[in-house]
C-alpha cells in the first residue's frame with residue numbers, strides 16, 4: 001500500500017525557485033543567499049557538533065605558530081577557533097569568495113576585538129593571491145566539497161604554504177557502519193533539507209548540501225587527492241561516527 005503525502009502547491013513553487021549546481025557562480029550565489037542564517041542553521045542542523053568538529057580540526061595544528069591560511073573561511077568560525085586555541089602566537093588570513101559571508105566574519109572578528117590577528121580577504125581558492133611558501137599552515141572547513149576543481153584548489157594550497165607546513169581539511173563524509181550508516185542518510189537527505197529550506201527560505205541550498213557530499217563520500221577519496229597534490233604523511237580521522245572527517249597532510253620538503 002502506498003501513502004500519498006500531501007504537498008501544498010506553494011511548497012513546490014518555492015522548491016523550484018532556486019536550484020544550485022557545482023558551478024562556482026552557483027556556489028557563490030548559494031552562500032550569498034544563506035549567509036544571514038548560515039551560523040544559526042549550522043549549529044541547529046548539526047546539533048552544535050560543528051563547533052566540536054572545528055575544535056578537533058584546529059587541534060591538528062597543536063604546537064604550530066605563525067601565519068595560518070583559512071580557505072573558504074565563510075563566517076569566520078574556523079579563523080576564530082584557530083586564534084582561540086593559541087591566539088598569542090598566531091595570525092590568521094581568512095579567504096572566501098562570498099562577500100556576504102565575509103561581511104558576517106568581519107562583524108564577528110570586530111565584536112571580539114581580534115582585527116589585529118585575523119585578516120579577511122575576498123578571493124577564489126582556485127587562484128590564491130599569495131606568493132609561494134607564504135603560510136605556516138592552512139585549513140579548509142566544509143569548503144573543498146563545493147569546489148569542482150579540487151586538485152587545483154589543493155595544489156594552490158600546497159603552493160602557498162612553506163615546506164613542512166601542515167594542511168588540514170575538515171569535510172562532511174558518510175558514516176560507513178552501524179546505526180549511523182542506516183539512519184544518517186534519512187536525516188541528511190530528507191529532514192535536513194526540509195528544516196534548512198524552511199528557515200533559510202532557500203530550499204535549493206539545503207537540497208544541494210547532501211548532493212554535494214554524495215560525490216565525495218569517504219575520507220579516503222580526499223586522502224588520495226591530497227597525496228596527488230604533493231602532501232606527505234596524509235591521514236584521516238572520523239568524527240561523530242563518520243559524519244565528518246579530518247584529513248591532514250604535510251607539504252614535502
Ligand SMILES: C[S@@+](CC[C@H](N)C(=O)[O-])C[C@H]1O[C@@H](n2cnc3c(N)ncnc32)[C@H](O)[C@@H]1O
Pocket residue numbers: 024027028031071072073074075076077078095096097098101123124125126140141142143146147
Ligand atoms: C560551508 S561554507 C564553510 C564556511 C566555514 N569554513 C565554516 O567552517 O563554517 C563553504 C564556504 O566556501 C566558500 N567557497 C566555496 N568555493 C569557494 C572558492 N572557489 N573560493 C573561495 N571560497 C569558496 C563559500 O563561499 C562558503 O563561504
